[in-house]
Amino acid sequence: MKPAIHLEGKVAIVHGASRGIGESIARCFAAHGATVVLSSRKVEACEAIAEDIRREGGQALALAAHGGRPEELHALIARTVETFGHADVLVNNAATNLHFGPMLTAEESAWNKTFEINLRGYFETTRAFAQHVISRDGQGSIIQIASVQGLGAAVTQGVYGMTKAAVISMSKTLAVELGPSGIRVNTIAPGLVRTRFAAAITDNEDMAQHVLSRTPLGRFAEPDEIAPAALYLASDASRFVTGHTLVIDGGYTLG
Numbered sequence: 001m002k003p004a005i006h007l008e009g010k011v012a013i014v015h016g017a018s019r020g021i022g023e024s025i026a027r028c029f030a031a032h033g034a035t036v037v038l039s040s041r042k043v044e045a046c047e048a049i050a051e052d053i054r055r056e057g058g059q060a061l062a063l064a065a066h067g068g069r070p071e072e073l074h075a076l077i078a079r080t081v082e083t084f085g086h087a088d089v090l091v092n093n094a095a096t097n098l099h100f101g102p103m104l105t106a107e108e109s110a111w112n113k114t115f116e117i118n119l120r121g122y123f124e125t126t127r128a129f130a131q132h133v134i135s136r137d138g139q140g141s142i143i144q145i146a147s148v149q150g151l152g153a154a155v156t157q158g159v160y161g162m163t164k165a166a167v168i169s170m171s172k173t174l175a176v177e178l179g180p181s182g183i184r185v186n187t188i189a190p191g192l193v194r195t196r197f198a199a200a201i202t203d204n205e206d207m208a209q210h211v212l213s214r215t216p217l218g219r220f221a222e223p224d225e226i227a228p229a230a231l232y233l234a235s236d237a238s239r240f241v242t243g244h245t246l247v248i249d250g251g252y253t254l255g
Contacts, residue, residue, distance in 0.1 A: 005237045010034045014029070020193070022145075028228065036060045037062075037080045067094040067117040070121075077132055090140070092142070092145060093145040140184070142171075144170075146167045152253070168189070188245075215249070
């Protein structure tokens with residue numbers, strides 16, 4: 001008997017899969033039977049992970065796609081369908097955080113780049129994926145990686161927090177619009193995860209202590225503690241879940 005949560009027969013695209021949370025999600029999906037397409041701006045790191053997956057008996061393909069270039073994101077979906085015949089799961093994880101400090105001091109270039117990658121990139125990949133699923137009258141699961149910074153005031157990270165709040169809003173609207181087409185849209189909002197992306201905070205003693213003192217579990221998350229949530233939302237075990245934001249933060253947002 002198959003386990004309750006598995007991805008056998010599904011093709012899953014993970015954009016932003018070269019390290020951290022995205023890498024853990026891609027490896028987790030492959031371990032549970034999915035054919036995985038790993039993508040990021042630079043393909044070399046994704047290819048190394050794909051080789052690991054293939055060495056362990058899984059199916060994986062690495063493709064380059066810049067989160068700020070819609071044509072490359074659309075091509076990512078098209079190439080996946082060309083290669084495997086269909087796509088069933090999309091994880092949007094690629095992100096940037098270029099401004100630390102008061103929001104009003106943010107430079108225009110940092111503002112534009114953050115919105116380009118964190119919001120428009122998610123939207124364009126989602127658009128292309130949804131169009132494919134609708135065209136084949138199939139079922140699909142879209143998982144957007146947001147952040148607890150999108151749930152309240154994001155002091156010193158306001159521009160980043162705005163994009164993550166917008167991702168959560170976008171996902172809820174798309175859940176309503178795409179539900180009749182058989183596409184579910186959900187969001188994961190992690191707290192601080194020990195990754196290179198978050199190192200500016202986790203490796204700073206004062207900032208780290210500030211966060212940990214407000215986290216009931218008293219530690220940061222590891223990337224492999226986020227991946228199982230994505231596995232659940234990608235699988236048929238969550239087939240009646242859409243428009244939901246799953247917070248994984250060790251209790252940080254309890255206040």
